Amino acid sequence: MDIKKSAVAGTLESSDCMVTVEPGRGQVDLDLDSVVIRQYGKQIRKVIYDTLKRLDVNDVKLTVVDKGALDCTIKARVECAVYRSNDITGNLPWGGAIK
Amino acid sequence: MNPNLKRLRRSMMFLNCQKPGLIKDPYVYGPDSIMLDLEDAVAEREKDAARYSLYHALQEIDYRGVERVVRINGLDSDLWEEDVRCSVAGGCDAIRIPKTETAEDVLRVEAAVVAAEKEFGIEEGRTLIMAALESAKGVLNALPICEASPRLFGIALSGGDYTKDLQTSISGTGVELMGARQHMIIAARAAGKQCFDTVYTNLNDMDGFRKDVETIHTMGFDGKSIINPRQIPIVHDIYTPKPKEIIFAEKVVREIDTKKAMGIGVFTVDGKMIDIAFYDGAKRTIALAKASGVYKGDL
Numbered sequence: 265m266d267i268k269k270s271a272v273a274g275t276l277e278s279s280d281c282m283v284t285v286e287p288g289r290g291q292v293d294l295d296l297d298s299v300v301i302r303q304y305g306k307q308i309r310k311v312i313y314d315t316l317k318r319l320d321v322n323d324v325k326l327t328v329v330d331k332g333a334l335d336c337t338i339k340a341r342v343e344c345a346v347y348r349s350n351d352i353t354g355n356l357p358w359g360g361a362i363k
Numbered sequence: 364m365n366p367n368l369k370r371l372r373r374s375m376m377f378l379n380c381q382k383p384g385l386i387k388d389p390y391v392y393g394p395d396s397i398m399l400d401l402e403d404a405v406a407e408r409e410k411d412a413a414r415y416s417l418y419h420a421l422q423e424i425d426y427r428g429v430e431r432v433v434r435i436n437g438l439d440s441d442l443w444e445e446d447v448r449c450s451v452a453g454g455c456d457a458i459r460i461p462k463t464e465t466a467e468d469v470l471r472v473e474a475a476v477v478a479a480e481k482e483f484g485i486e487e488g489r490t491l492i493m494a495a496l497e498s499a500k501g502v503l504n505a506l507p508i509c510e511a512s513p514r515l516f517g518i519a520l521s522g523g524d525y526t527k528d529l530q531t532s533i534s535g536t537g538v539e540l541m542g543a544r545q546h547m548i549i550a551a552r553a554a555g556k557q558c559f560d561t562v563y564t565n566l567n568d569m570d571g572f573r574k575d576v577e578t579i580h581t582m583g584f585d586g587k588s589i590i591n592p593r594q595i596p597i598v599h600d601i602y603t604p605k606p607k608e609i610i611f612a613e614k615v616v617r618e619i620d621t622k623k624a625m626g627i628g629v630f631t632v633d634g635k636m637i638d639i640a641f642y643d644g645a646k647r648t649i650a651l652a653k654a655s656g657v658y659k660g661d662l
Contacts (some may be wrong), residue, residue: 273412273415274412277382277383277384278384279383279384279387280382280383280384333383334383334387334423334424335423336416336419336420336422336423336424337383337387337416337419339415339419340383340412340415340416340418340419341412341415343415344411344412344415347411348411353411353445354445355445355448356414356445356448356449358418358448358449358452358453358483359452359483362415362418363422
């Protein structure tokens, strides 16, 4: 999936994360800031990259500010930002690309 | 038949799907059911975001046996069908239909649920339905709504919108809700369904809340919608049969079983006249005590 325009999902509240996607420069470019980066930085990156892979997003500039979100919340925010960048809100692939 | 149709639902706690911090671990408070809200609590521009959070929460969080009901957006919106797809795909236990006014409303949602179960490979009949009645018309149609679908386990009063429709407001006395409560519990029982009361929104008045729960418990309601974990212990306390009631119910069941075999129809237990009409009530008390974890007997 292409990133057609900038889009944001999530908040800076505790247990949440804010994800911003922008059109990339031919690759996945991730800027991660997390309150738990020392303990969970690797795991958070893995969740983000796995989610992008399922969505078939290979070209994106991604900024994530994490406030202690669970994996399920990180996935949800990344997916939401990507689909928002494409203005897709209906007939979503639950259980497919969204997993 | 889905075994969850008649499960224990004393406390049904609303949670806003827009807030990850709220939906990540509500089971620690011990409600019987949670109602994951996609409707009123979610801001219009966050409706899509709430769905992704809901789907992954349903898929990945172990709610430890707490029933997971999803309140979808109203049938007058363009959101509810995707809400149903997302909820069913995630594996929710039930869908709560807001602003239900007719049996046809239930049938529309039922059709969408059936289609979603098929689309996502969910066992047919797994997803139950409940209907919230929020208007005079909805309350008057309580019986046909209850009878609309075998998936529908119960109806719930939504007092805020209902009183607006009556052109009054919540007074705290319950007077304005009396007619709806009485009508709904009668309709639900006539159809063999459960019935749930509206939320009590004043969290600073726990005495008023207790009185409210005592009233609906006496009326026969199965439980109450709640908005805060502090309300759970009060509801459970009122709905848990007291030792005296359990002992009496046990005696009634045993005596009726014994006397029936002897051909005796009417007798006394602890000075009270008892006949077969008391049997089902006594059995219900035992079942509720068992479900509440306070009965260790052999009935």
